[in-house]
Amino acid sequence: MSQFIDADDLALLASSFEAAMADAPGPSEADQAMYDLGWAELLASAPGQGAATAFSALGATGSAASLLDDVVANALGAETALQSCCVFPTPHKADAPGRLRGDTVIVDGLLSARAETAVTTVLGVVTESGVGHFAVDAGLLHGPAVDGIDPGRAYRRIVVEIPAEALEPTASEGSWESAVATARVALAHQLLGGARWMLGEARQHAIDRAQFGRPVAQFQAIRHKLAESLVQIEGAASVAGACLHDPDPMLAALAKSLAGQAARTTATHAQQVLAGIGFTAEHRFHYWLKRMLVVDTLFGSASSIPVEIGQHLLSEGTAPRLIQL
Amino acid sequence: MDPETFRRDLGAWLDDNANDLTPPYEGIGSMDAHMAHYSHVKRALFDSGFGRYGWPESVGGLGGSPLLRAIIGEEINFRDLADPNAWTMIEVLAPTVIDFAPPELSARLVPPFLRGDEMWCQGFSEPDAGSDLASLSCRAAETDGGWVVNGQKIWTSFIEYSQRCVLLVRTGQPESAHRGITALLVDIDSPGISYSPIETMHGRRDFAEVHFDDVFVPSDRLLGEVNGGWRVAMDILPYERSTTFWHRGALLHRRFSDLVAQVSAAGNRGDAAAKALGQAFQWIVAFRSRSRDTQHQLAAGEQLGVETSVDKILITSAEQQLFETARDLLPGVMEFDDDLAAALWRNDYLYSKAATIYGGTAEIQRNIVARRLLDLGPES
Ligand SMILES: Cc1cc2nc3c(=O)[nH]c(=O)nc-3n(C[C@H](O)[C@H](O)[C@H](O)COP(=O)(O)OP(=O)(O)OC[C@H]3O[C@@H](n4cnc5c(N)ncnc54)[C@H](O)[C@@H]3O)c2cc1C
Numbered sequence: 001m002s003q004f005i006d007a008d009d010l011a012l013l014a015s016s017f018e019a020a021m022a023d024a025p026g027p028s029e030a031d032q033a034m035y036d037l038g039w040a041e042l043l044a045s046a047p048g049q050g051a052a053t054a055f056s057a058l059g060a061t062g063s064a065a066s067l068l069d070d071v072v073a074n075a076l077g078a079e080t081a082l083q084s085c086c087v088f089p090t091p092h093k094a095d096a097p098g099r100l101r102g103d104t105v106i107v108d109g110l111l112s113a114r115a116e117t118a119v120t121t122v123l124g125v126v127t128e129s130g131v132g133h134f135a136v137d138a139g140l141l142h143g144p145a146v147d148g149i150d151p152g153r154a155y156r157r158i159v160v161e162i163p164a165e166a167l168e169p170t171a172s173e174g175s176w177e178s179a180v181a182t183a184r185v186a187l188a189h190q191l192l193g194g195a196r197w198m199l200g201e202a203r204q205h206a207i208d209r210a211q212f213g214r215p216v217a218q219f220q221a222i223r224h225k226l227a228e229s230l231v232q233i234e235g236a237a238s239v240a241g242a243c244l245h246d247p248d249p250m251l252a253a254l255a256k257s258l259a260g261q262a263a264r265t266t267a268t269h270a271q272q273v274l275a276g277i278g279f280t281a282e283h284r285f286h287y288w289l290k291r292m293l294v295v296d297t298l299f300g301s302a303s304s305i306p307v308e309i310g311q312h313l314l315s316e317g318t319a320p321r322l323i324q325l
Numbered sequence: 326m327d328p329e330t331f332r333r334d335l336g337a338w339l340d341d342n343a344n345d346l347t348p349p350y351e352g353i354g355s356m357d358a359h360m361a362h363y364s365h366v367k368r369a370l371f372d373s374g375f376g377r378y379g380w381p382e383s384v385g386g387l388g389g390s391p392l393l394r395a396i397i398g399e400e401i402n403f404r405d406l407a408d409p410n411a412w413t414m415i416e417v418l419a420p421t422v423i424d425f426a427p428p429e430l431s432a433r434l435v436p437p438f439l440r441g442d443e444m445w446c447q448g449f450s451e452p453d454a455g456s457d458l459a460s461l462s463c464r465a466a467e468t469d470g471g472w473v474v475n476g477q478k479i480w481t482s483f484i485e486y487s488q489r490c491v492l493l494v495r496t497g498q499p500e501s502a503h504r505g506i507t508a509l510l511v512d513i514d515s516p517g518i519s520y521s522p523i524e525t526m527h528g529r530r531d532f533a534e535v536h537f538d539d540v541f542v543p544s545d546r547l548l549g550e551v552n553g554g555w556r557v558a559m560d561i562l563p564y565e566r567s568t569t570f571w572h573r574g575a576l577l578h579r580r581f582s583d584l585v586a587q588v589s590a591a592g593n594r595g596d597a598a599a600k601a602l603g604q605a606f607q608w609i610v611a612f613r614s615r616s617r618d619t620q621h622q623l624a625a626g627e628q629l630g631v632e633t634s635v636d637k638i639l640i641t642s643a644e645q646q647l648f649e650t651a652r653d654l655l656p657g658v659m660e661f662d663d664d665l666a667a668a669l670w671r672n673d674y675l676y677s678k679a680a681t682i683y684g685g686t687a688e689i690q691r692n693i694v695a696r697r698l699l700d701l702g703p704e705s
Binding site: 203206207214215217218219220223224226227228230231234235236238239241242251254257258261303305306307308309310311313314315316317318319321322323324325 | 328392395396399403571578581582585586588589590593594596598599600601602603604606607608610611612613614615617618620621635638639642688690691692694695696698699701702703704705
């Protein structure tokens with residue numbers, strides 16, 4: 001029942017998503033506004049395009065909306081609802097966050113802001129027979145509040161043990177592997193939305209800021225930093241876009257890693273171009289920088305995914321021909 | 326013909342004719358051997374019909390999408406059947422000549438080029454005009470029935486093997502910059518042309534220094550308009566960065582796969598090696614994905630422009646990263662070994678250093694991205 005949405009409708013959706021998330025005072029209001037705009041239905045009918053559009057807007061606005069919960073739940077075939085959240089893998093990893101040990105489950109992972117109000121949690125658990133996913137009473141997963149680097153507190157780390165009997169089987173049949181691939185592509189779009197925002201800020205600053213009697217945009221060192229950022233963003237964006245027509249998990253992994261790398265490069269260059277003002281708490285730059293650092297670690301990072309891919313290639317002894325004309 | 330059927334039929338034909346199409350030399354081979362085999366493969370492809378797809382019927386082609394040409398080079402490079410650098414000349418020069426030459430001229434001259442019976446070269450750079458191409462000074466003066474060319478070119482690849490050259494000459498005042506440049510299609514055997522090969526640092530005679538001493542070029546060899554040569558040169562750039570890049574991307578992909586096989590066979594399964602490979606691979610794939618988008622724009626008849634500088638930066642970065650990774654993960658091999666595989670790694674490593682120089686340097690590409698894609702205004 002997946003359908004394709006045409007470009008004009010997508011552009012309209014993108015701007016209404018951006019406006020809704022930019023206006024919302026906090027993550028739960030942003031989630032509510034997205035649901036009011038039909039986000040859950042969009043995800044059900046056009047998951048690839050829907051997530052790409054929403055996550056680009058998420059990155060561009062710097063919103064802490066908990067849309068990743070919906071994307072992962074939908075990919076696992078679980079219910080998407082405002083009262084429902086997911087546990088995400090521990091930073092830099094993509095393994096299911098739960099591990100069954102006897103009659104307890106060790107949960108080591110991340111929760112989004114949605115977890116504070118959710119009633120049920122979807123938890124992926126590594127068991128002897130593979131990875132399964134279960135519904136768990138959200139109250140069981142309350143850990144200590146942690147601030148972390150991100151002032152928007154989009155995600156926090158939890159390490160808790162819960163009794164195995166708290167796992168309620170679900171009827172849904174999505175695989176953990178495909179949920180990982182789906183999450184990675186969505187997060188790639190978020191990273192790229194954020195990177196484009198950072199590049200836009202730095203570009204405008206370079207044009208507006210004059211030193212030595214001219215805009216700093218006239219200095220080649222500045223121009224090349226911004227050019228390098230754009231090239232990495234476009235390269236990564238092309239791969240993230242290709243994932244829409246190609247569900248290959250390796251391509252999704254590459255999209256996430258490339259987007260993380262593009263965001264890292266852009267953040268470094270934008271920081272340097274913004275200089276003193278960009279180092280202040282007053283300038284908005286640091287919100288995007290810190291969110292980028294957090295999102296980069298989700299479901300594998302630009303540091304960890306290349307290891308994962310390289311190990312896979314080494315065990316195969318050859319590289320697959322990805323991307324067909 | 327639809328691209329997938331074409332790829333399948335071509336693949337079957339290449340496999341059936343593998344004996345005939347595989348290079349007779351092992352490893353790197355001499356430049357002469359490369360060029361001879363390149364012509365042989367081109368001719369076989371042309372005569373089988375495959376090599377005529379994607380080119381207009383007016384120049385001996387069978388029509389169809391330029392995607393078909395992208396596919397040929399991809400399959401040839403994945404199988405390592407012919408020299409990819411020689412191949413670039415046709416993809417770089419033929420489309421522009423078809424766009425700008427009088428139709429009778431291209432109908433006569435382009436078919437032997439497509440069939441590999443001829444080689445052409447590109448005479449743009451001069452000793453004092455590298456990145457600043459618009460400052461070139463090789464002059465053409467109007468004379469009865471044509472032009473008389475005097476001056477010098479340098480780094481002209483493949484001229485030793487070429488019959489013709491797309492030449493940029495100054496026809497306006499010396500200070501006329503890009504407004505006073507004209508493009509001519511010149512026969513290399515014209516009296517007054519002499520050249521001396523220059524050996525590259527990877528030990529090949531890839532290019533040469535060329536002198537023009539009262540060389541007569543008939544007026545029907547004009548490409549585009551008088552003083553309109555800059556347009557011709559600018560038309561070439563997007564071609565240089567579409568089909569040929571797809572071909573080269575296939576070569577890089579194959580070499581990457583070779584590297585994975587060698588590292589894997591050597592038993593190096595550490596995370597550091599894995600990470601370096603993963604990082605090299607991701608940029609090869611990023612380039613390939615970007616280039617795929619570009620191939621489809623070209624096939625849809627869109628005018629390619631400055632955004633192909635992004636493709637250029639991506640492929641050159643991917644290429645250099647790949648061969649630096651090879652140097653790291655095959656420790657000492659390219660420095661100290663002399664077997665075929667080592668010689669190839671050494672060759673490709675050294676040649677990768679040219680990637681950020683030819684076809685517009687890395688810095689010039691970043692200038693273009695900053696000015697035209699980021700709209701940062703003029704430089705100081
Ligand atoms: C393998 C190979 C094959 C080639 N084949 C051909 C061919 O077939 N036909 C042909 O015509 N030419 C060919 N060339 C020449 C090539 O196009 C030139 O080398 C290239 O344009 C650069 O010119 P240059 O070497 O004179 O360097 P220069 O232009 O002198 O540059 C020197 C350095 O200054 C930098 N620089 C220059 N201007 C700027 C600027 N505005 N901003 C920032 N940095 C700048 C450059 O990036 C470079 O790092 C070939 C070159 C190579 C290496």
